[in-house]
Amino acid sequence: MKLIYVFFFFCIINQTYGQQKELELIHNCQGRLSGFATVKVIDKRDSSGKQMIGIVQKGALNKPVKVVFNGELTDSLAAFFIDQSANSNPLPLVLILNELFISEAIDNMTEIGRFRLSLRLFIGKQSDQYSEIVAIDSLYTVKGLDVTKKLLRSISEQFCKISQLAAEKQPILDTDAEKYTFKQLHYLDSLEKMKLPMYQTDHPSVGLYKNYKEFKQNTPGVTAELSIEERKNGFRVYIWDEKRKNKTKLPSTGLYAVSDGTTLLRATPLGFFKILKKGGDFYYWRPQVNKSHHSLVPAAYMYGALGGLVYGLIEAASAGNNKWLLQKINYRKGSAAPVSWTTAKEN
Incomplete structure (x- = not known):
């Protein structure tokens, strides 16, 4: 029987490591107002981390796995705002995506999911002039016994809310409001950093x-x-x-x-x-905070003392894996989101 327990635990480890979780976006927003006929998305996330959407915990031992999006994320995000009906707004909309990242941790047997989102919406008027109508720099949090599905679903839910918010906004008519051409929006971050001494x-x-x-x-x-x-x-x-x-x-x-x-x-x-x-941005490496060792308690409860012991040995053996997160500092707010996940930090 003891050998069965050991075999069972190592099967779990073998199935968990190296796996990825795929993000699926759901576009059927309830009660959505009319959208925009033309929507363009500029993805300004760090190029090294664009494929990775975040890190969640998977399996009985809550091992961290990457969340990825297979496909063109820009097209899928634009779909939340596009409306091909006769009631659509004829003015073009531009979305600048700066951060989109989810993560999970365990604290006292409770899972905590976090979704960090930073984006800006600009609406175009005459002569290629765009004005900002919405700016989002938020951290959304969910808690529960298993928050992975809810956390992944929250991305679609928040973009549905933002698309409704954009539909309600009217173009800024103030002649003193900052305006940019579509070309300038591609390097807007560089323009704004020129005003920051650091x-x-x-x-x-x-x-x-x-x-x-x-x-x-x-x-x-x-x-x-x-x-x-x-x-x-x-x-x-x-x-x-x-x-x-x-x-x-x-x-x-x-x-x-x-x-x-x-x-x-x-x-x-x-x-x-x-x-x-x-490249004009600030980064720092920090160790990954993984509190999944709390799973030692249910492991021991479900599979006896040997189960807890085997789990503890596995945790000790894998302590050096996936240890470092490369954090990029948001130049507007000072918050930071991971853009890379590795076993050895770089200088």
Whole structure:
């Protein structure tokens, strides 16, 4: 009987690893108003992570698997807004997608699903002039015993709501409102980053950045001399007193970032992580938080002490797998969404 338990657990592992979950979008929005005759989607997500929609947990052991979309995501998202009827809005609509990512975690036997979405909608008027009508930068959360289906379904539900919101909006007639050509919308992020000092410098100011507003302006709220030490498992930051005689270890909570003038670190509850600047954006690697070890309790309950032991051995053996997430910082809000998932971080 014991051998059967062991065989059963390793069969689960074999079936779970390497699998992917496919996202299916559902377009039959209830009570939808008339849409737009012409809709174009500009996908500004990081190119390395466009195929990956997120990470969910699968199987009896709640192992993380990638969520992918097979097909043209831009066309499928545009379908939420397109209306070919005679009542459709003749003005063109442009959707700029900056972030779309879902994730799951377990906390005290409760699954928590998160859906992060960042997008902007622009409506066109005469002479190739587009004005912004909707901006979404939101984090949606669902909880339950098994939230995967509900989490995946929430993507379609939110886009149905956004399409209705867009249909209710009227073109901005204010002559002072910011307007862009369709070509400018493709590099709108670059235009807006030109106004952010941190994105235009290679020399961050020395000190403690308490929030993203201070970070993007490169104006730390606290100016202090820091010492940054790189360790095997991350970074340690020390702050010196005014006479530089004593230094105190700095906690990573309650801050957005720190810099000694050369190295820039993102401060998170998990610790400090080095911020990298690539292609005009800021990124940082952080370890994946996987709380699936709580499944040890039901494993032991369902399959006895041996089941719990086997599960614990499997967890220990796989602790180094799929460990690092590459986070891209949202230049408008300062939040971050994963764009890559790997077993070894890069510098």
